[in-house]
Amino acid sequence: MKYSRPRGTRDFLPEEMAARRSVEQRMRRVFVRFGYAEVATPTFEHLELITAKSGEEIVAHLYHFKDKGGRDLALRPELTAPVMRLYVNELQSSPKPLRLYYFGNCFRYERPQAGRYREFWQAGVELIGSSSPEAQAEVIALAKAVLDELGLRNYELHVGSVGVLRKFLEERGIAEGEQCRIMGIIDKGDEEQLEEELLKLGLSEEDRSAIAGVLELKGERSAVVSRAEELLAGREAALNELRELEGILDALESFGVREYTLNLGIARGLDYYTGMVFEIYASKLGAEKQICGGGSYSLAETFGGKPVATSGFAFGFDRIMLALEKDGVELGGEEGAKIMVIPFGEEYLDRAIEISALLRRSVACELEVMRRKVKKALSYASSKGIDYVVLVGEETERGRVLLKDMRSGEQREVDIEELERELAG
RNA sequence: GCCACGGUAGUGUAGCCUGGUUAGCACAAGGGACUGUGGAUCCCUUAGCCCGAGUUCAAAUCUCGGCCGUGGCCCCA
Numbered sequence: 001m002k003y004s005r006p007r008g009t010r011d012f013l014p015e016e017m018a019a020r021r022s023v024e025q026r027m028r029r030v031f032v033r034f035g036y037a038e039v040a041t042p043t044f045e046h047l048e049l050i051t052a053k054s055g056e057e058i059v060a061h062l063y064h065f066k067d068k069g070g071r072d073l074a075l076r077p078e079l080t081a082p083v084m085r086l087y088v089n090e091l092q093s094s095p096k097p098l099r100l101y102y103f104g105n106c107f108r109y110e111r112p113q114a115g116r117y118r119e120f121w122q123a124g125v126e127l128i129g130s131s132s133p134e135a136q137a138e139v140i141a142l143a144k145a146v147l148d149e150l151g152l153r154n155y156e157l158h159v160g161s162v163g164v165l166r167k168f169l170e171e172r173g174i175a176e177g178e179q180c181r182i183m184g185i186i187d188k189g190d191e192e193q194l195e196e197e198l199l200k201l202g203l204s205e206e207d208r209s210a211i212a213g214v215l216e217l218k219g220e221r222s223a224v225v226s227r228a229e230e231l232l233a234g235r236e237a238a239l240n241e242l243r244e245l246e247g248i249l250d251a252l253e254s255f256g257v258r259e260y261t262l263n264l265g266i267a268r269g270l271d272y273y274t275g276m277v278f279e280i281y282a283s284k285l286g287a288e289k290q291i292c293g294g295g296s297y298s299l300a301e302t303f304g305g306k307p308v309a310t311s312g313f314a315f316g317f318d319r320i321m322l323a324l325e326k327d328g329v330e331l332g333g334e335e336g337a338k339i340m341v342i343p344f345g346e347e348y349l350d351r352a353i354e355i356s357a358l359l360r361r362s363v364a365c366e367l368e369v370m371r372r373k374v375k376k377a378l379s380y381a382s383s384k385g386i387d388y389v390v391l392v393g394e395e396t397e398r399g400r401v402l403l404k405d406m407r408s409g410e411q412r413e414v415d416i417e418e419l420e421r422e423l424a425g
Numbered sequence: 426g427c428c429a430c431g432g433u434a435g436u437g438u439a440g441c442c443u444g445g446u447u448a449g450c451a452c453a454a455g456g457g458a459c460u461g462u463g464g465a466u467c468c469c470u471u472a473g474c475c476c477g478a479g480u481u482c483a484a485a486u487c488u489c490g491g492c493c494g495u496g497g498c499c500c501c502a
Contacts, residue, residue, distance in 0.1 A: 054502045344462090389462090
């Protein structure tokens with residue numbers, strides 16, 4: 001092998017590509033059905049755009065480079081920041097809400113493993129301009145609608161809120177920067193470190209156990225909510241945030257989404273999430289089983305725009321493909337009948353070319369270009385799954401060809417003028 | 426960045442432990458037997474030891490390093 005692929009990248013062969021396109025197209029249809037319009041952004045952006053959103057640390061996980069003008073650029077590691085930049089640059093004064101969807105490849109310099117590649121694909125949406133419970137619920141319902149449309153069965157939806165905890169901390173006089181740090185620690189799941197940090201911030205024993213208690217809450221809505229209310233008794237700001245979440249859940253249930261886990265332990269480690277967050281896991285996948293992540297956030301101001309409430313999510317497209325496969329979902333891309341034109345020898349080649357060109361006005365057909373004997377050409381057609389073969393020979397002098405049905409083996413003479421109609425039907 | 430296992434024609438494999446003929450087999454691909462008819466048979470052809478260094482008279486085989494793959498840890502915007 002002379003040249004190998006760069007690490008963590010993949011080639012997609014025709015069969016796999018057909019399956020990917022079919023899934024992609026069905027995803028798009030659902031996005032469109034919900035009123036979302038597609039946008040696309042560059043494959044690379046200024047490095048600062050990425051670091052503005054995610055901090056300097058992530059440079060270690062980026063493909064970044066200097067171009068010939070000395071500019072620091074990076075291949076996009078995700079699409080939320082580019083899309084919000086696009087919004088700030090071009091769409092701030094368009095009617096609200098703005099519903100955008102995207103689909104594209106992203107790049108991260110990380111160690112490849114199951115469901116993790118250095119080049120991968122994301123599909124997602126942003127609903128910009130509304131902070132209403134129904135807007136936030138809509139994006140969750142949309143994510144679920146896509147998965148259901150695709151026929152995925154084994155997945156779990158977890159809904160939570162980073163707002164509850166943020167308000168709790170805010171009420172205790174803890175600054176936003178500190179809140180973010182705490183959320184990051186929660187996301188890592190390091191309980192000892194969390195306890196330590198909270199102690200340093202001067203939180204009482206009671207506060208600390210309330211936080212630890214809330215973070216463990218996970219399960220059916222009413223049980224989680226009533227327990228959270230007990231733990232948060234007297235913390236009005238946090239309770240308000242809980243009620244806000246309940247409003248979203250009410251709307252979500254109106255959308256018909258009733259199967260979910262209320263999980264107050266989701267922290268999403270990201271500084272820009274403000275309230276509702278959600279994640280979807282495909283239970284059959286391995287270590288990398290999260291197939292979707294999203295929530296409500298405020299990012300426009302980070303990129304120099306006016307603050308605007310936004311909800312959105314991103315699917316890990318490759319992981320969804322893996323999940324569908326593990327679920328045994330059939331992904332055959334639908335195609336029309338396959339047709340092939342074969343000449344009886346070189347003297348009929350020109351005529352065969354003309355006939356194939358004629359047919360292509362309405363159907364897909366391929367021409368025998370190997371100058372093979374009919375026997376070999378038919379053998380090829382057979383192994384390729386060709387449905388109909390048009391044999392071009394002496395009959396062509398009477399304006400006719402032989403049409404052979406490869407399934408039944410039956411064959412008859414047909415006028416060339418009628419051929420197109422025969423095959424289109 | 427760390428750990429485990431792996432890497433032989435296009436694909437799947439035998440050989441490796443116990444260094445030593447032309448590295449074997451199956452399928453696939455191209456051609457032919459069959460000059461106007463496929464999914465059958467037979468024949469021929471193409472094509473391989475991941476890369477590099479070391480040990481040795483001799484390395485696919487043993488040792489080390491690298492690259493790549495698979496899975497896991499860390500991380501996961």
